[in-house]
Amino acid sequence: MAGNSLHVVVVGAGVLGASTAWHLARQGARVTVLEREAGLAQGVTGHSYGWVGTASRLPSADPERFSLEQQALAEYARLGRTLGPLPVAAQGALVWLDSEQETLALLAEQQAAGVRMCAVARERIGELEPALVRAPELALWAPDEFALEPDLLARQLLAAAQAHGARLVVDCEVQALSLRGARICGVRTAEAVITADVVVLANAIGAGKLSAALDMRLPVFEDPAVLLRFDARPVPLRHLLYGQSLELRPGLGAGLVSAADFPGQDRLQALGQACLDEIRRLLHPSLELSLRSLHAVSRPKTVDGLPLRRFLPGVEGLYVNVAHPGVILAPLLGRLASEEILGAYR
Numbered sequence: 147m148a149g150n151s152l153h154v155v156v157v158g159a160g161v162l163g164a165s166t167a168w169h170l171a172r173q174g175a176r177v178t179v180l181e182r183e184a185g186l187a188q189g190v191t192g193h194s195y196g197w198v199g200t201a202s203r204l205p206s207a208d209p210e211r212f213s214l215e216q217q218a219l220a221e222y223a224r225l226g227r228t229l230g231p232l233p234v235a236a237q238g239a240l241v242w243l244d245s246e247q248e249t250l251a252l253l254a255e256q257q258a259a260g261v262r263m264c265a266v267a268r269e270r271i272g273e274l275e276p277a278l279v280r281a282p283e284l285a286l287w288a289p290d291e292f293a294l295e296p297d298l299l300a301r302q303l304l305a306a307a308q309a310h311g312a313r314l315v316v317d318c319e320v321q322a323l324s325l326r327g328a329r330i331c332g333v334r335t336a337e338a339v340i341t342a343d344v345v346v347l348a349n350a351i352g353a354g355k356l357s358a359a360l361d362m363r364l365p366v367f368e369d370p371a372v373l374l375r376f377d378a379r380p381v382p383l384r385h386l387l388y389g390q391s392l393e394l395r396p397g398l399g400a401g402l403v404s405a406a407d408f409p410g411q412d413r414l415q416a417l418g419q420a421c422l423d424e425i426r427r428l429l430h431p432s433l434e435l436s437l438r439s440l441h442a443v444s445r446p447k448t449v450d451g452l453p454l455r456r457f458l459p460g461v462e463g464l465y466v467n468v469a470h471p472g473v474i475l476a477p478l479l480g481r482l483a484s485e486e487i488l489g490a491y492r
């Protein structure tokens with residue numbers, strides 16, 4: 147079947163569905179994106195920190211994942227060239243770990259892996275980030291790291307997909323997958339059966355639920371994390387900060403954004419207060435600052451830590467695209483998924 151007559155239904159309008167839809171549409175597929183929420187990118191993508199980089203991680207901790215993420219970062223340049231300016235909120239990251247020894251070990255590994263990064267002393271840290279009044283003695287400066295607003299990126303990709311003819315339907319939950327024998331023939335929603343040659347499950351944890359009805363068990367699980375947004379006037383930061391006890395970046399045009407591990411439901415409010423205290427300690431006690439929102443959200447993770455991106459065996463035409471960290475990986479995984487799907491039906 148030629149690419150331009152292939153009808154692909156993409157389930158989910160988060161960053162992975164958006165990237166998959168855009169890559170497919172611009173390669174000539176007929177694409178329909180179905181999203182159960184009334185708005186776009188309101189799932190995990192709408193509560194994501196949006197760090198596009200690897201500067202805080204030891205490459206040796208998981209070399210395969212690190213090299214995949216490095217490959218994915220290179221795709222962002224291509225995305226920017228094709229889509230136009232991306233919703234970047236901060237460029238460059240300052241990173242420091244619990245001890246100088248650990249920080250320098252991270253530097254050595256990152257440099258050996260080819261990452262552009264250098265050590266900077268307190269004076270230089272102050273020039274890079276004047277608001278950081280409690281700067282460490284030593285930090286790492288990674289100029290190529292950046293953070294963007296993931297929901298805006300997803301919207302940008304979906305708008306570009308629509309410009310290539312993709313159809314976008316919100317408020318439309320896929321309730322089941324429709325089969326003809328061992329072949330996918332569409333999806334069932336509350337209103338209708340929508341026919342398709344290929345169905346892409348880009349609906350994060352929901353992919354596991356839809357495929358479970360076909361007796362398939364996907365190796366995905368939920369791992370909660372917390373996104374915190376703060377009002378701050380004026381926006382005091384220029385770059386990403388990754389310190390001993392806080393991960394912080396400016397929001398695009400307003401406020402500050404932080405992410406944290408899930409501390410348990412009963413300790414969520416205390417987490418908000420602890421973050422406020424830590425920001426005031428690091429930046430300035432007099433900073434005009436308040437907690438705007440705090441969301442605990444389940445990240446879709448895979449058991450082996452690598453993307454689950456492939457045709458599912460046993461049902462022809464059923465494809466899955468679920469991964470973490472999905473913002474970093476979205477441009478790469480969207481392209482690879484599109485190439486594999488269109489290649490299979492050429």
Ligand SMILES: Cc1cc2nc3c(=O)[nH]c(=O)nc-3n(C[C@H](O)[C@H](O)[C@H](O)COP(=O)(O)OP(=O)(O)OC[C@H]3O[C@@H](n4cnc5c(N)ncnc54)[C@H](O)[C@@H]3O)c2cc1C
Pocket residue numbers: 157158159160161162163180181182183186187188189190191192193194195196197198296318319320321348349350352353371372373405406443444445446467468469470471472473474475
């Ligand atoms: C606090 C936090 C911080 C993070 N920080 C980073 C980071 O710095 N860098 C990074 O790369 N990643 C980060 N992540 C992870 C990243 O946000 C996710 O990997 C990514 O957003 C997942 O995108 P997705 O499109 O797979 O899922 P989603 O954004 O959840 O999209 C799936 C969509 O499918 C829809 N859906 C579900 N079921 C159905 C159905 N049956 N029918 C129709 N629609 C359906 C949902 O409504 C949703 O909109 C973070 C996550 C969290 C929570």
